[in-house]
Amino acid sequence: MITANAPxxxxxxxxxxxxxxxxxxxxxxxxxxxxxxxxxxxxxxxxAAPSLSIxxxxxxxxxxKQVEFGTSLQDDTLKKLTFFKIVFEEFNKIxxxxx
Numbered sequence: 001m002i003t004a005n006a007p008x009x010x011x012x013x014x015x016x017x018x019x020x021x022x023x024x025x026x027x028x029x030x031x032x033x034x035x036x037x038x039x040x041x042x043x044x045x046x047x048a049a050p051s052l053s054i055x056x057x058x059x060x061x062x063x064x065k066q067v068e069f070g071t072s073l074q075d076d077t078l079k080k081l082t083f084f085k086i087v088f089e090e091f092n093k094i095x096x097x098x099x
Contacts, residue, residue: 001036001037001038001039002036002037003034003035003036003037004034004035004037005032005033005034005035006032006033007028007029007031007032008028008029008030008031008032008033009026009027009028009029010026010027010028010029011024011025011026012024012025012026012027013025043060043061043062044058044059044060044070045058045059045060045061046058046059047059047081047084049080049084052080054077054080054081057069057070057071057073057077057081058070058071059088061088061089061092063096065089065092065093065096066089067084067085067088067089067092069081
């Protein structure tokens with residue numbers, strides 16, 4: 001199992017300007033993101049996000065680089081999982097390119 005924890009931050013000014021060398025004003029937030037990753041012997045995984053009211057939801061990652069959820073989900077839950085889905089699909093593309 002791998003565990004990771006990242007503190008929250010808020011970029012007040014200059015979020016994208018820093019890409020061109022500009023300065024930004026950042027402040028810390030009293031929140032953290034936590035993740036636990038367990039090994040799997042199949043292409044079936046589970047995600048849970050208690051702070052977003054998302055219970056353990058099964059999902060699979062296929063060779064077509066798509067994440068598919070194992071159950072039909074309500075629109076509000078799918079919206080909450082949009083960022084997760086995009087990140088995993090992009091990560092899957094990179095893994096397949098690198099072999």
